[in-house]
Amino acid sequence: MESHYVLSLIFRRARKEDVPAIVAMLADDHLGAGREGDPGDERYLAAFEHIDANPRDELIVAEQDGKVVGTMQLTYLAGLSRLGAERCQIEAVRVAAATRGQGLGGKMITWAVDRARARGCAMVQLTSDRSRPEAHRFYDTLGFTASHVGYKLNLG
Amino acid sequence: MESHYVLSLIFRRARKEDVPAIVAMLADDHLGAGREGDPGDERYLAAFEHIDANPRDELIVAEQDGKVVGTMQLTYLAGLSRLGAERCQIEAVRVAAATRGQGLGGKMITWAVDRARARGCAMVQLTSDRSRPEAHRFYDTLGFTASHVGYKLNLG
Numbered sequence: 001m002e003s004h005y006v007l008s009l010i011f012r013r014a015r016k017e018d019v020p021a022i023v024a025m026l027a028d029d030h031l032g033a034g035r036e037g038d039p040g041d042e043r044y045l046a047a048f049e050h051i052d053a054n055p056r057d058e059l060i061v062a063e064q065d066g067k068v069v070g071t072m073q074l075t076y077l078a079g080l081s082r083l084g085a086e087r088c089q090i091e092a093v094r095v096a097a098a099t100r101g102q103g104l105g106g107k108m109i110t111w112a113v114d115r116a117r118a119r120g121c122a123m124v125q126l127t128s129d130r131s132r133p134e135a136h137r138f139y140d141t142l143g144f145t146a147s148h149v150g151y152k153l154n155l156g
Numbered sequence: 157m158e159s160h161y162v163l164s165l166i167f168r169r170a171r172k173e174d175v176p177a178i179v180a181m182l183a184d185d186h187l188g189a190g191r192e193g194d195p196g197d198e199r200y201l202a203a204f205e206h207i208d209a210n211p212r213d214e215l216i217v218a219e220q221d222g223k224v225v226g227t228m229q230l231t232y233l234a235g236l237s238r239l240g241a242e243r244c245q246i247e248a249v250r251v252a253a254a255t256r257g258q259g260l261g262g263k264m265i266t267w268a269v270d271r272a273r274a275r276g277c278a279m280v281q282l283t284s285d286r287s288r289p290e291a292h293r294f295y296d297t298l299g300f301t302a303s304h305v306g307y308k309l310n311l312g
Contacts (some may be wrong), residue, residue, distance in 0.1 A: 019236070026237055037239050047240025050292055056210065057234060073236075078213060079229055080175070081248050083193050084203025089245075092237050117311050124311065127283060127304035139307045148283035150304025151295045155273050155280065 007064055009022040009104075009112050014059040014071070019048050021068040022061065026095040032094075062108055064096075076121065080121050085122030086156060088112065093126070109142055157239040163220055165260075167267050170215040170227070177224040178217065187285060188250075218264055219279065225255040226264050241278030241294050244268065249282070255262075265298055 020039035029037035037043070051057045051073070061124060062070030072093040076086050089152055095104050114125050127150035128135045136146065170178060191215035193199070208227070218226030218272045228249040230299045232242050246268055250262050258267035272280050283306035292302065 001213045008187045022236055034239070035238050041239060043240045044236055047234060049237050050240070051236070054212065054234065056212070059236070071278075073235060077231060077245075077247070078203060078206045078210065079198055079248055080178055080203050080207070080215070081188070082191050082196060083199045084206070089233075091233070092235055101268060113309060113311070122310070122312050124309040125283070125307065127306045129304055142309075144307035146305050147308050148306025149283055149292060149302050150211050150283045151281065151300035153269060153280040153298075153300045154278070154302050155269070156219040 008066075009062065009064050009107070011060055011062055011108065014052075014061045016045065016048060016052075018061050018068050019044050022059070022071045022094075025068075025071055025096055026092060028097055029094065031131070060108075060112070062104060062106075064099065065156065067068070069096040070094065070104050070113060072108055074112055074115070076116075076119065082122055086120065087123045087125055088116035088119070088121045090126040105138060106142065109139075113142075165218065165220050165263070167216055167264065170204070170208075170217045172201065172204060172208075172219050174224050175200050178226035178250075180213070181224075181227055181252055182248060184253055185250065187287070192254070203213075206223045216264075216268070217272055218260060220255065220260075225252040226250065226260050228264055228268060230268055230271070232272075232275065238278055242276065243279045243281055244277045246282040261294060262298065265295075266279065269298075 022060065023036060023039035023044050026032045051059050056076045058074040060072050060074060061068045073091045075089045077089055078086055090109070093105065093108065113124050128139060140146070172202045177190060179195035179200050182188045204215070207215050212232045214230040216230060217224045231245045231247065233245055234242055237305050249261065249264065269280050284295060296302070
Protein backbone atom coordinates (compact mmCIF):
# COMPACT_ATOMS: atom_id res chain seq x y z
CA MET A 1 0.00 0.00 0.00
CA GLU A 2 1.31 3.34 -1.00
CA SER A 3 1.10 6.66 0.74
CA HIS A 4 0.17 9.56 -1.45
CA TYR A 5 1.39 12.99 -0.55
CA VAL A 6 -0.66 15.48 -2.48
CA LEU A 7 1.30 18.63 -3.01
CA SER A 8 -0.59 21.85 -3.41
CA LEU A 9 0.65 23.89 -6.36
CA ILE A 10 -0.74 27.26 -7.26
CA PHE A 11 0.29 30.01 -9.65
CA ARG A 12 -0.51 33.55 -8.55
CA ARG A 13 0.56 37.17 -8.86
CA ALA A 14 3.60 37.90 -6.74
CA ARG A 15 3.23 39.94 -3.57
CA LYS A 16 5.75 42.30 -2.04
CA GLU A 17 6.80 39.72 0.54
CA ASP A 18 7.74 37.27 -2.26
CA VAL A 19 10.43 39.60 -3.65
CA PRO A 20 13.41 38.21 -1.67
CA ALA A 21 12.55 34.63 -2.73
CA ILE A 22 12.21 35.71 -6.36
CA VAL A 23 15.53 37.56 -6.33
CA ALA A 24 17.21 34.55 -4.71
CA MET A 25 16.02 32.41 -7.65
CA LEU A 26 17.22 34.99 -10.18
CA ALA A 27 20.66 34.93 -8.56
CA ASP A 28 20.89 31.13 -8.20
CA ASP A 29 21.95 30.54 -11.78
CA HIS A 30 25.24 30.55 -13.67
CA LEU A 31 24.21 33.69 -15.54
CA GLY A 32 22.38 35.46 -12.74
CA ALA A 33 25.01 34.92 -10.06
CA GLY A 34 27.21 37.75 -11.29
CA ARG A 35 24.56 40.35 -11.82
CA GLU A 36 22.19 40.30 -8.86
CA GLY A 37 22.54 42.06 -5.52
CA ASP A 38 21.27 41.45 -1.99
CA PRO A 39 17.67 40.12 -2.16
CA GLY A 40 16.73 42.77 0.42
CA ASP A 41 18.08 45.64 -1.71
CA GLU A 42 15.40 48.35 -1.82
CA ARG A 43 15.83 48.71 -5.58
CA TYR A 44 14.15 45.31 -5.98
CA LEU A 45 11.15 46.49 -3.97
CA ALA A 46 10.93 49.68 -6.04
CA ALA A 47 11.01 47.62 -9.24
CA PHE A 48 8.32 45.33 -7.82
CA GLU A 49 6.02 48.31 -7.16
CA HIS A 50 6.63 49.51 -10.71
CA ILE A 51 5.74 46.10 -12.21
CA ASP A 52 2.77 45.61 -9.88
CA ALA A 53 1.27 48.99 -10.83
CA ASN A 54 1.30 48.26 -14.56
CA PRO A 55 -1.74 46.41 -15.94
CA ARG A 56 0.40 45.00 -18.78
CA ASP A 57 2.81 43.23 -16.41
CA GLU A 58 2.21 40.16 -14.32
CA LEU A 59 4.96 38.91 -12.07
CA ILE A 60 3.97 35.34 -11.27
CA VAL A 61 5.12 32.89 -8.61
CA ALA A 62 4.58 29.16 -8.31
CA GLU A 63 3.78 28.28 -4.72
CA GLN A 64 4.09 24.66 -3.63
CA ASP A 65 2.92 23.76 -0.14
CA GLY A 66 3.17 27.41 0.86
CA LYS A 67 6.70 27.90 -0.48
CA VAL A 68 7.67 29.98 -3.52
CA VAL A 69 9.47 27.56 -5.87
CA GLY A 70 9.22 29.26 -9.27
CA THR A 71 8.79 32.61 -10.95
CA MET A 72 8.25 34.21 -14.32
CA GLN A 73 7.20 37.60 -15.61
CA LEU A 74 4.53 38.05 -18.25
CA THR A 75 4.31 41.30 -20.21
CA TYR A 76 1.48 41.92 -22.67
CA LEU A 77 2.92 43.87 -25.60
CA ALA A 78 0.73 46.07 -27.75
CA GLY A 79 1.73 46.62 -31.36
CA LEU A 80 0.36 47.44 -34.80
CA SER A 81 1.63 44.24 -36.47
CA ARG A 82 -0.85 41.51 -37.34
CA LEU A 83 -3.90 43.78 -37.17
CA GLY A 84 -2.90 45.18 -33.81
CA ALA A 85 -2.50 41.83 -32.11
CA GLU A 86 -1.28 41.66 -28.51
CA ARG A 87 1.67 39.40 -27.69
CA CYS A 88 2.63 37.85 -24.40
CA GLN A 89 6.33 38.01 -23.61
CA ILE A 90 7.74 35.72 -20.93
CA GLU A 91 10.89 36.85 -19.12
CA ALA A 92 12.89 35.82 -16.09
CA VAL A 93 11.71 32.22 -15.81
CA ARG A 94 13.27 30.45 -12.84
CA VAL A 95 12.65 27.30 -10.83
CA ALA A 96 14.18 26.90 -7.36
CA ALA A 97 17.19 24.56 -7.39
CA ALA A 98 15.59 22.03 -4.99
CA THR A 99 12.49 21.77 -7.21
CA ARG A 100 14.17 21.28 -10.60
CA GLY A 101 13.60 18.11 -12.61
CA GLN A 102 9.99 17.71 -11.42
CA GLY A 103 8.27 19.26 -14.41
CA LEU A 104 7.43 22.55 -12.74
CA GLY A 105 8.92 24.67 -15.56
CA GLY A 106 6.69 22.98 -18.11
CA LYS A 107 3.62 23.54 -15.94
CA MET A 108 4.53 27.21 -15.56
CA ILE A 109 4.99 27.83 -19.29
CA THR A 110 1.85 25.86 -20.17
CA TRP A 111 -0.09 27.94 -17.64
CA ALA A 112 1.33 31.15 -19.16
CA VAL A 113 0.40 30.05 -22.69
CA ASP A 114 -3.14 29.21 -21.58
CA ARG A 115 -3.40 32.58 -19.85
CA ALA A 116 -2.19 34.42 -22.96
CA ARG A 117 -4.65 32.51 -25.15
CA ALA A 118 -7.54 33.31 -22.79
CA ARG A 119 -6.59 36.99 -22.98
CA GLY A 120 -6.67 36.85 -26.77
CA CYS A 121 -2.94 37.19 -27.45
CA ALA A 122 -1.86 36.15 -30.95
CA MET A 123 1.55 34.97 -29.85
CA VAL A 124 3.73 34.04 -26.92
CA GLN A 125 7.40 34.96 -27.23
CA LEU A 126 10.54 34.65 -25.16
CA THR A 127 14.29 34.51 -25.58
CA SER A 128 16.68 32.05 -24.00
CA ASP A 129 20.42 32.44 -23.62
CA ARG A 130 22.45 30.34 -26.07
CA SER A 131 24.29 28.83 -23.10
CA ARG A 132 21.13 27.06 -21.88
CA PRO A 133 20.73 24.08 -24.28
CA GLU A 134 18.53 22.21 -21.81
CA ALA A 135 16.11 25.16 -21.83
CA HIS A 136 16.03 25.04 -25.62
CA ARG A 137 15.00 21.40 -25.72
CA PHE A 138 12.35 22.31 -23.17
CA TYR A 139 10.82 25.11 -25.30
CA ASP A 140 10.98 22.94 -28.41
CA THR A 141 9.00 20.26 -26.58
CA LEU A 142 6.39 22.82 -25.56
CA GLY A 143 5.78 23.69 -29.23
CA PHE A 144 7.78 26.90 -29.52
CA THR A 145 9.69 27.64 -32.74
CA ALA A 146 13.28 28.91 -32.51
CA SER A 147 12.65 31.27 -35.41
CA HIS A 148 14.57 34.32 -34.20
CA VAL A 149 17.99 35.52 -33.11
CA GLY A 150 17.91 37.45 -29.84
CA TYR A 151 20.19 40.50 -29.69
CA LYS A 152 21.24 42.33 -26.54
CA LEU A 153 23.22 45.52 -26.07
CA ASN A 154 24.34 46.25 -22.53
CA LEU A 155 24.38 49.96 -21.69
CA GLY A 156 25.84 49.52 -18.18
CA MET B 157 30.71 71.98 -58.58
CA GLU B 158 28.28 69.80 -56.72
CA SER B 159 24.76 70.53 -55.65
CA HIS B 160 23.94 69.55 -52.12
CA TYR B 161 20.41 68.62 -51.33
CA VAL B 162 20.02 68.78 -47.59
CA LEU B 163 17.31 66.39 -46.53
CA SER B 164 15.47 67.04 -43.32
CA LEU B 165 15.28 63.92 -41.16
CA ILE B 166 13.49 63.80 -37.84
CA PHE B 167 12.47 61.04 -35.47
CA ARG B 168 9.26 61.61 -33.54
CA ARG B 169 6.34 59.84 -31.83
CA ALA B 170 3.84 58.56 -34.37
CA ARG B 171 0.51 60.32 -34.72
CA LYS B 172 -2.83 58.77 -35.64
CA GLU B 173 -2.53 59.99 -39.24
CA ASP B 174 0.78 58.09 -39.63
CA VAL B 175 -0.87 54.71 -39.03
CA PRO B 176 -1.62 53.81 -42.69
CA ALA B 177 2.00 54.62 -43.71
CA ILE B 178 3.33 52.51 -40.84
CA VAL B 179 1.08 49.55 -41.68
CA ALA B 180 2.12 49.80 -45.35
CA MET B 181 5.76 49.43 -44.26
CA LEU B 182 4.92 46.48 -42.00
CA ALA B 183 3.22 44.77 -44.94
CA ASP B 184 5.94 45.57 -47.52
CA ASP B 185 8.21 42.73 -46.46
CA HIS B 186 8.53 39.05 -47.30
CA LEU B 187 7.41 38.12 -43.80
CA GLY B 188 4.84 40.87 -43.27
CA ALA B 189 3.09 40.49 -46.61
CA GLY B 190 1.07 37.46 -45.55
CA ARG B 191 -0.01 38.70 -42.15
CA GLU B 192 -1.16 42.29 -42.48
CA GLY B 193 -4.54 43.64 -43.54
CA ASP B 194 -5.80 46.84 -45.16
CA PRO B 195 -3.84 49.81 -43.76
CA GLY B 196 -7.17 51.54 -43.11
CA ASP B 197 -8.50 48.65 -40.99
CA GLU B 198 -9.91 50.12 -37.80
CA ARG B 199 -8.14 47.50 -35.71
CA TYR B 200 -4.85 49.27 -36.51
CA LEU B 201 -6.24 52.56 -35.21
CA ALA B 202 -7.48 50.87 -32.05
CA ALA B 203 -4.04 49.34 -31.52
CA PHE B 204 -2.44 52.74 -32.09
CA GLU B 205 -4.61 54.32 -29.38
CA HIS B 206 -3.66 51.49 -27.02
CA ILE B 207 0.08 52.01 -27.68
CA ASP B 208 -0.18 55.79 -27.55
CA ALA B 209 -1.92 55.73 -24.17
CA ASN B 210 0.79 53.65 -22.51
CA PRO B 211 3.73 55.59 -21.04
CA ARG B 212 5.99 52.53 -21.53
CA ASP B 213 5.43 52.40 -25.30
CA GLU B 214 6.78 54.72 -27.94
CA LEU B 215 5.81 54.15 -31.55
CA ILE B 216 8.39 56.12 -33.53
CA VAL B 217 8.49 57.28 -37.13
CA ALA B 218 11.36 58.65 -39.19
CA GLU B 219 10.15 61.57 -41.28
CA GLN B 220 12.27 62.70 -44.22
CA ASP B 221 11.22 65.85 -46.05
CA GLY B 222 7.74 65.50 -44.61
CA LYS B 223 7.30 61.86 -45.58
CA VAL B 224 7.21 58.88 -43.20
CA VAL B 225 10.04 56.58 -44.32
CA GLY B 226 10.76 54.45 -41.28
CA THR B 227 9.20 53.09 -38.09
CA MET B 228 10.03 51.19 -34.93
CA GLN B 229 8.37 50.57 -31.60
CA LEU B 230 10.17 51.03 -28.31
CA THR B 231 8.81 49.38 -25.16
CA TYR B 232 10.40 50.01 -21.77
CA LEU B 233 10.24 46.77 -19.82
CA ALA B 234 10.28 46.76 -16.03
CA GLY B 235 11.72 43.75 -14.26
CA LEU B 236 13.37 42.61 -11.05
CA SER B 237 16.55 41.29 -12.72
CA ARG B 238 19.77 43.29 -12.42
CA LEU B 239 18.61 45.30 -9.39
CA GLY B 240 15.34 46.21 -11.04
CA ALA B 241 16.87 47.59 -14.21
CA GLU B 242 14.63 48.79 -17.02
CA ARG B 243 15.23 47.42 -20.53
CA CYS B 244 14.32 48.93 -23.86
CA GLN B 245 12.87 46.47 -26.36
CA ILE B 246 12.79 47.40 -30.03
CA GLU B 247 10.13 45.79 -32.21
CA ALA B 248 8.69 46.22 -35.69
CA VAL B 249 11.65 48.03 -37.29
CA ARG B 250 10.94 48.90 -40.92
CA VAL B 251 12.40 51.24 -43.53
CA ALA B 252 10.33 52.16 -46.61
CA ALA B 253 11.48 50.27 -49.72
CA ALA B 254 12.44 53.44 -51.63
CA THR B 255 14.65 54.60 -48.75
CA ARG B 256 16.59 51.37 -48.11
CA GLY B 257 20.37 51.29 -48.52
CA GLN B 258 20.84 54.88 -47.33
CA GLY B 259 21.78 54.16 -43.73
CA LEU B 260 18.43 55.12 -42.25
CA GLY B 261 18.06 51.89 -40.28
CA GLY B 262 21.38 52.48 -38.55
CA LYS B 263 20.39 56.04 -37.63
CA MET B 264 17.09 54.81 -36.23
CA ILE B 265 18.66 52.13 -34.04
CA THR B 266 21.44 54.46 -32.87
CA TRP B 267 18.79 57.06 -31.95
CA ALA B 268 16.84 54.40 -30.02
CA VAL B 269 19.95 53.26 -28.15
CA ASP B 270 20.79 56.86 -27.20
CA ARG B 271 17.22 57.40 -26.05
CA ALA B 272 17.30 54.23 -23.92
CA ARG B 273 20.63 55.27 -22.39
CA ALA B 274 19.30 58.75 -21.57
CA ARG B 275 16.31 57.14 -19.85
CA GLY B 276 18.64 55.00 -17.74
CA CYS B 277 17.91 51.62 -19.30
CA ALA B 278 20.49 48.93 -18.57
CA MET B 279 19.97 47.14 -21.86
CA VAL B 280 18.49 47.35 -25.33
CA GLN B 281 17.09 44.12 -26.74
CA LEU B 282 15.42 42.94 -29.91
CA THR B 283 14.89 39.79 -31.91
CA SER B 284 15.35 39.35 -35.64
CA ASP B 285 13.95 36.58 -37.79
CA ARG B 286 16.53 33.97 -38.83
CA SER B 287 15.56 34.59 -42.45
CA ARG B 288 17.00 38.13 -42.36
CA PRO B 289 20.79 37.63 -42.53
CA GLU B 290 21.33 41.20 -43.76
CA ALA B 291 19.61 42.47 -40.61
CA HIS B 292 21.91 40.32 -38.48
CA ARG B 293 25.07 41.83 -39.98
CA PHE B 294 23.50 45.20 -39.34
CA TYR B 295 22.88 44.57 -35.63
CA ASP B 296 26.35 43.04 -35.24
CA THR B 297 27.84 46.22 -36.70
CA LEU B 298 25.88 48.36 -34.25
CA GLY B 299 27.44 46.49 -31.32
CA PHE B 300 24.65 44.10 -30.41
CA THR B 301 25.47 40.56 -29.28
CA ALA B 302 23.53 37.63 -30.74
CA SER B 303 23.49 35.93 -27.34
CA HIS B 304 19.96 34.52 -27.33
CA VAL B 305 17.60 32.26 -29.21
CA GLY B 306 14.22 33.87 -29.86
CA TYR B 307 11.23 31.54 -29.50
CA LYS B 308 7.72 32.22 -30.78
CA LEU B 309 4.50 30.29 -30.31
CA ASN B 310 1.61 31.35 -32.52
CA LEU B 311 -1.77 31.07 -30.84
CA GLY B 312 -3.81 32.07 -33.89
